[in-house]
Amino acid sequence: METTGTDGDDINTDPIMHSVNLPWVEKYRPSSLDQLISHTEIINTIQRFINEDRLPHLLLYGPPGTGKTSTIKACAKQLYGKGYKRMVLEVRLVTSGFKLVILDEADAMSNEAQAALRRVIEQYTKHTRFCLICNYVSKISPAVQSRCTRFRFAPLSEDELKSQVQRVIKAENLTVTPEGIDALTRLADGDMRKALNILQVSVFGDLFATSTALAFGDIDARAVYTCTATPQPDDIQSIVSWMLEKPVAEAYKLISEVKTEQGLALQDILKEVHRFMHNIDFPTDCKILLLERFADIEHRLADGATESLQLSDMIATFQRVRELAAHQAER
Ligand SMILES: Nc1ncnc2c1ncn2[C@@H]1O[C@H](COP(=O)(O)OP(=O)(O)OP(=O)(O)O)[C@@H](O)[C@H]1O
Ligand SMILES: [Mg+2]
Structure with missing residues (x-):
């Protein structure tokens, strides 16, 4: 997709935000609506509302790192220009009679607070626009929702992640291999904040590991995986083939070794094996059992169960599926 506008250099024109020490997610936060990659329909609609001076109350929702806060901040800058900070109240659970009241993380509001907000929104509609932002729209009461125009911020596509990552790479003078970029946009899962944070951690992690080579080494896929403690695709391939071919005890030993060596969490291994599993040629009922x-x-695991027992269960499950598949093949 084509994005309108500007080069990496002037992404952030706010002098305070231009500091070199800022995390890249802040340093490269889009400062105007046309610098936002993605959700062009939503942004054009909001832009039209602003142009026609008919901005409704807004409810922006969707997963993290998709540009909700950036969008409303850019709107505020456009509405009020340089003095926008005086005209905007960014609040958590407090309201006031300013022009634009941004309630970020509104899904953390209690039911009582939301009930109060219904009346406040109506009372102040003449002089104030509210913008609620949240990850989980189901936690916002229907009455509050119906007072707002809702916009869903979908996860960003890999191409959208790539285009912003490439701008940062250019602006920071980095060398990242195409495989490195692929790895990090894949790991980011539609979350731009995560993509930029992975990029930054890979660059600094790599610097640390190869301090003699200094900043000019290429950042490749391996650096991305290592710095984020994500299992390497090769390791996942081995883990799966051990589970498919080795006896349980041996598979357990081999996987445990990789886990310790690379400092991997079972949760991450599970996630990657799950991705990989879709490419294995198993009968449907075997796949269902595995899933x-x-x-x-x-x-x-999310509940805090012991990793060693859950690892055994993962291996045992594969063993059962192997037997099931073999049994079916015989018939
Ligand atoms: N659409 C986008 N175009 C360019 N950069 C983006 C976009 N979305 C997010 N970013 C980058 O990711 C960072 C985080 O975005 P933002 O704070 O707007 O996310 P959010 O949707 O409010 O997430 P959360 O729900 O976690 O608050 C920004 O500082 C910016 O650098
Ligand atoms: Mg936000």
Whole structure:
């Protein structure tokens, strides 16, 4: 997709924000609506509302790092120019009679606060526009929702992530291999904040590891995986083939070794094996069994279960599926 506008250099024109020490997510936060990559329909609609001086109350929702806060900040700058900070109240659970009241993370509001907000929104509509921002729209009461125009910020596509990542790479004078860029946009899962943070951690992590080579080494896929403690695709391939071919005890030993060596969490291994699994040629019922058990294991891990036991379960599940598949092949 084509994006309107500007080069990396003038992404952030705010002098305070131009400092070199800022994390890249802030340093390269779009400062005007036309610098935002993605969600062009939403942004054009909001732009039209502003142009016609008919901005409604807004409810922006969607997963993290998709540009909700950046969008409303850019709107505020456009509405009020340089003095925008005086005209905007960024609040958490407090309201006031300013022109634009931004309630970020509105899904953390209690039911009582939301009930109060219904009346406040109506009372102040003449002089104030409210903009609620949240990740989970289901946590916003229907009455509040119906007072707002809702916009869903979908996860960003890999191409959209790439285009911003490439701007930062250019502006920071970095060398990142195409495979490195692919790896980091894949790991970012539609979250631009995550993409930029992974880029930054890979650059500094790599610097640390190869301090003699200094900043000029290429950042490749391996650096991205290592710096984020994500299992390498090769390792995942080995893990899967051990589970498919080796006896349980041996698979357990081999996987444990990789886990310790690379400092990997079972949750991350599980996630990557799950991605990989879709390419394995198993009968449908075997795949279903695997998926169900994987979901259980993930749930237990999230609950704080012991990794060694859950690892055994993952291997045992593969063993059962192997037997099932072999049995079916015989028939
Ligand atoms: N559409 C976009 N175009 C360019 N950069 C973006 C975009 N979306 C996010 N970013 C980058 O990611 C960072 C985080 O974005 P932002 O704070 O707007 O996310 P958010 O949707 O409000 O996330 P959260 O729900 O976690 O608050 C920004 O500082 C910016 O650098
Ligand atoms: Mg936000």
